[in-house]
Amino acid sequence: MPILQIKENHSKKISLVTILTGLVSLSVVLTVTILLISFYQSKKQALINTTLTLNHTSAINMSHTIDSLIKSMRSSLQYSASIFSNMHVMNGEEIYAKLELIRRTNNYFNSVTVVDETGLVRSVSPESIGTTGTFMTTEAAKTALALKKPYISVPYTKANSKRLSLLISEPIFDKDGIYRGFIGGTIYLQEDNILHSIFGSNPTDELGSSFYIVGSNGHLLFHRDTSRIGEDISVNPAVRKLIQGKSGYEQIVNLRGQMVLAAYVKVPENDWGVAVVSPISVVYEQLDRDIQSALLYMLPPFLLLMLVVIGLAHKVARPFVSLADLVSKVGREEVELSEGKQHWNREAELLTRALRYAYTNIKKQTDQLAHDARTDPLTGLTNRRTLEETMHQWIEEQTSFSIIMMDLDRFKSINDTYGHQSGDEVLKHFAKIISSSLRPDDVSCRVGGEEFVVLVSHARADEAYQVAERIRHTLETSTNPIGQPLTVSQGIAHYPSHSDSAEELMHMADEALYKAKRSGRNQTVIADVV
Known part of the structure; x- marks a missing residue:
């Protein structure tokens, strides 16, 4: 009683x-x-x-x-x-x-x-x-x-x-x-x-x-x-x-x-x-x-x-002071919120639960922001930052790989003819084709506009050529958002046979890409070995 x-x-x-x-x-x-x-x-x-x-x-x-x-x-x-x-x-x-x-x-x-x-x-x-x-x-x-x-x-x-x-x-x-x-x-x-x-x-x-x-x-x-x-x-x-x-x-x-x-x-x-x-x-x-x-x-x-x-x-208000001290540490050091700790004060207990919920959400949002910073928002592919980090990591680990530079042919005319919204749909369509054509360990990136880059791990230039040709053929023959044939020009360079420098490797792949453009577009060219 x-x-x-x-x-x-x-x-x-x-x-x-x-x-x-x-x-x-x-x-x-x-x-x-x-x-x-x-x-x-x-x-x-x-x-x-x-x-x-x-x-x-x-x-x-x-x-x-x-x-x-x-x-x-x-x-x-x-x-x-x-x-x-x-x-x-x-x-x-x-x-x-x-x-x-x-x-x-x-x-x-x-x-x-x-x-x-x-x-x-x-x-x-x-x-x-x-x-x-x-x-x-x-x-x-x-x-x-x-x-x-x-x-x-x-x-x-x-x-x-x-x-x-x-x-x-x-x-x-x-x-x-x-x-x-x-x-x-x-x-x-x-x-x-x-x-x-x-x-x-x-x-x-x-x-x-x-x-x-x-x-x-x-x-x-x-x-x-x-x-x-x-x-x-x-x-x-x-x-x-x-x-x-x-x-x-x-x-x-x-x-x-x-x-x-x-x-x-x-x-x-x-x-x-x-x-x-x-x-x-x-x-x-x-x-x-x-x-x-x-x-x-x-x-x-x-x-x-x-x-x-x-x-x-x-x-x-002492429990609230404790909570405030705890909040002040968030963002500066790792904070652990005990699940089992109970406060005698009702308001302190409610605030503790709210803080735990808010901290969890903040952490999720921080993780999401980190993901967004490495991802192209339109296509969902990774961006240039991920591309450069991956290349430098693989070069440091001396992992053999090939780089495929891709550029959609006459993309400006697509935007001018069908509008930028249709152009965006074309970019997303191409991104899906790239993603579905790669292995889990490969990396696909959109580096700007209609330019894409694929890193094919543990692949020689001729093996990467097969991957690139598969992507090119799929794009050319598949149904697309504008209902007109789409083509892509591609250039390939290989580490380490072409270069052991990430910058030089990208430059050689880019030169091969423009060679493909100058040769009539809708083709894949492997860079010349120096």
């Missing part, structure tokens, strides 16, 4: 360390949590407002830049139109010479065209476009001719070149005020153009933001992803506001369903619009960094409070 009572009393007791640590930790955690929540909410809104303001400022600056650019382009075309006021008496060579000078001088347009009042293309620069002497076919050009006033088209695709283009035109009148056609500058939207030159390296990207320019109909005129230029994004909330002639900034959901912080500004000179957007994740990333900084500031007082608690619990 007394024993049972003692056990019952002991099980009901809670240590002083638990009481003090629990109370302090609870109060600190609650206080910190309240502060962090308040800080998080206020900082979040501040960051959103700041990001929107910065994006709006960037959009305004770009809008002004575009406005100035359009004015300059129109001014250039107006001046050029005055040059061609007597176009009806100019010959083709004169017109082309002036067009070429205009295009090369201002560098605003990819091409410049002069069209007379009948719709005939009198001349075009550069001449390679080849439309001189033909009549206009695009709706944009027909509209420009019919309007008889300055005109900026929406994006359109040229029938002859399939280029996505934008036309800016100015009418040509002679000295008597008679309409003689127009001069038009064309921008190829998906090629190098004036927009790419000005906005191609916009600094908004450094802030995690991106931007785009849209025309009056909601089609993209400029985007970093040139494949999207010309895309209709008029359903985007920000673009809808631009089409309506509005400017501003707000949180919106883009066409991909992502929440972004968007600022949008109308270009005064025309109906274009500029939008600068930042993913909301930018705000949350900054919030994470701010929270971490706040926690670092809170850490010193928290530690001070914990030291007070530790001082009060010092007498009952």
Whole structure:
């Protein structure tokens, strides 16, 4: 009966360390949590407002830049139109010479065209476009001719070149005020153009933001992803506001369903619009960094409070001190954890078990790291470190062996044609063939890219040749990830008949490999004996 009572009393007791640590930790955690929540909410809104303001400022600056650019382009075309006021008496060579000078001088347009009042293309620069002497076919050009006033088209695709283009035109009148056609500058939207030159390296990207320019109909005129230029994004909330002639900034959901912080500004000179957007994740990333900084500031007082608690619990914390001493030895010397040792303190016992479990896991992870340091992560073969260690060990032991240098033929074209992922699958496929073709004592390594090395122990050069040929034939005839024949070139050198130096041996095998390459690939060559 007394024993049972003692056990019952002991099980009901809670240590002083638990009481003090629990109370302090609870109060600190609650206080910190309240502060962090308040800080998080206020900082979040501040960051959103700041990001929107910065994006709006960037959009305004770009809008002004575009406005100035359009004015300059129109001014250039107006001046050029005055040059061609007597176009009806100019010959083709004169017109082309002036067009070429205009295009090369201002560098605003990819091409410049002069069209007379009948719709005939009198001349075009550069001449390679080849439309001189033909009549206009695009709706944009027909509209420009019919309007008889300055005109900026929406994006359109040229029938002859399939280029996505934008036309800016100015009418040509002679000295008597008679309409003689127009001069038009064309921008190829998906090629190098004036927009790419000005906005191609916009600094908004450094802030995690991106931007785009849209025309009056909601089609993209400029985007970093040139494949999207010309895309209709008029359903985007920000673009809808631009089409309506509005400017501003707000949180919106883009066409991909992502929440972004968007600022949008109308270009005064025309109906274009500029939008600068930042993913909301930018705000949350900054919030994470701010929270971490706040926690670092809170850490010193928290530690001070914990030291007070530790001082009060010092007498009952001796088992924990012992455990701490034990932990301090981990990593510096061999530590043995007794399985049978029991602590009278419940917390000490639990911590001992946890430490034993953690130490076991750390040892496993250390062993795994050592293995990873010697292994190629893609193919599972050993790496150059293992290769060099094995060669030096075998040479010290004077163990006869052959080295086979392997290089997959035309591997770069595989990556270029099928992609790097398929290239990786080819490397893994080849590694499996090598592994399945060797004995347990042989060593297979991947030394970089498509280069592999095999060390065949206790094998002469002619014996290693048979191994290499078996691997080469298997690779050539087996089904592979790309469904096209794969070949390999190989070079062989033998220790000690070719050399007693590891470096020289590898060099000779490498020379033999390149001899195989030069001789037409897909073959094995044994190094010449010096």
